Amino acid sequence: MPSTLPLGDPVPADGSFPPAVLQALPQRSDKPLGLYVHIPFCSVRCGYCDFNTYTAEDLGPGASRQSYPETLISELELAAALLESSGAPQRQLSTVFFGGGTPTLLPAEDLARILTRARELFGFAPGAEITTEANPDTVTEASAQLLADAGFTRLSLGMQSAVPEVLKTLDRTHNPENVPTAHDAARAAGLETSLDLIYGTPGESLQDWQRSLETAIALAPDHISAYSLIIEEGTAMAAQVKRGQLPDIDQDDHAEKYLVTDRLLSAAGYQWYEVSNFSRSEATRSQHNLNYWLDSDWWGAGPGAHSHLAGMRWWNVKHPAAYAQRLHQGTSPGHGRELLDDEARVLEYLMLRLRIREGLDIAEYNQLPGAEPITPAVLAELVAEGLIEAEQSQSSSASQGRVVLTLQGRLLADAVTRRLLG
Known part of the structure; x- marks a missing residue:
């Protein structure tokens, strides 16, 4: 089952924001506001998955797929009312992301209904990016067209691998031959496309990994995500590793596969813009994920969903029935919340900015309350070790006030973060 929720202060029954957030919100009007919509249903629970997802057998009648859209819309209405009562300037949604779980296990009509209500409540900014994740087996030409007609702009397909044996180890049940079919359906509907690989x-x-990359590249999606597998405690795969049925993670193997990833994707015209994410152009980057990495605000709707607003993070109760x-x-689904202190803000700023192509603005970082200034000596050491760019460009190099990871540095991003923290 999914991991436990973090500890935190209780969320009031009415969901109201603490004074510190109310005071900060007016200064956030220039920050994008995103919406994450969690759809917690899966047909089968994959052995590696630690997400808050459930099969039909896991749930009783109080949390059915049929009733879920109306329940989720209730939270969207609560969110809109709370934001309006905060007195902060109204912000339209710049991004919406339906994730899971498998959002496309719900009928496309239900996803469209949820999206339509979000538009009515918040409004969408011009050029808003509207994404849904999808299992390749659940996408047809008709469903893709219905999503596009409803306002979705982007489909993110969970491909994971092109190799049946690898998919079997992951407990992925989709037919790999359906990936190009689903991708073509999305293209025919005018949707941007992204493929997720592990x-x-x-x-x-x-x-095997090279075959998966080459298969993905041949489809020419707008965006490719390539994530290294993490075996989480409590998952079926973790138990298999403990029993010796599967080998444990090999970090050298991961590093070699990442180098192959960068080489093949770069040769095919994809640029990295975050350690695990590659796009054909700046315009096809995942703007929703960039909101996470750039300290923007988002509301997470759904069981177990996490939100961030003006320095406060909160999370909903985990089980769909609760x-x-x-x-x-008529009460808030919020389970716990925390106001980020200076130490947490410094760590998140450094860790997340370092992962993106534009890198870390040293002057901006040094001005953060509680930050230990980054010294020229540390920068010189990291440049000498080939972990950060010395002279990538005037706007993004250590010598001009930015820290940008090299390819080798991307492999050791956590170590570079620790070095910069001092």
Whole structure:
């Protein structure tokens, strides 16, 4: 089952914001506002997955797929009312992201209904990016067109691998032959496309991974995400590793596969813009994910969903039945929250900015309350070790006030973060 929620202060029954957030919100009007919509349903629970997802057998009648859209819309209405009562300037949504779980296990009509209500409540900024994740088996020409007609602009397909044996190890049940079919359906509907891949599955060879990359590249999506597999405690895969049924993660194998990823994607015209994400152009980057990395605000709707607003992070109750019960009673589904202190803000700023192509603005970082200034000596050491760019460009190099990871530095991003923290 999914991991436990973090500890935190309780969220009031009405969901109201603390004074510190109310005071800060008016200064956030220039920050993008995103919406994350969590759809917690899956047909099968994958062995590596630690997300808050459930199969039909896991849930009782109080949390059915049929009733879920109305329940979730109730939270959107609560969110709009709370933001309006805060007195902050109204912000339209710049991004909406339906994730899961498998959002496309719900009928496309239900996803369209949720999106339409979000538009009515918040409004969409010009050029808003509207994404849904999808299992390749659940996308047809008709459903893709309905999503596009409703206002979705982007489809993110969970491809994971092109190799059946690797998919089997991951407990992925989709037919790999349906990936191009789903991708073509999205293209025909005028949607941008993204493919999600995972490397480092136990038993996956370098040739297997190269085959997956080449298969993805041949489809020419706008965007490709390549994530290294993490075996989380409590998952079925973690138990298999402990029993010796599967080999554990090999960090050298991960590094070699990342180097192959960068080489093949770069040769095909994709540029990295975040350590695990590559796009054909700046325009096809995932703007929703960039909101996370750039300290913007977002509301997370759905069971277990996390939100961030003006330096406060909060999360909903985890189980869909408990989530539905609270909303049906007219109370907030929020379970816990925390106001980020200076130490947490400094760490998040450094860690997240360092992962993106534009890198870390040293002067901006040094001005953060609680930050230990980054010294020229540390920068010189990292340049000498080949971990950060010495002279990438005037706007993004250590010598001109920015820290940008080299390819080798991307492999050791966490170590570079620790070095810069001092």
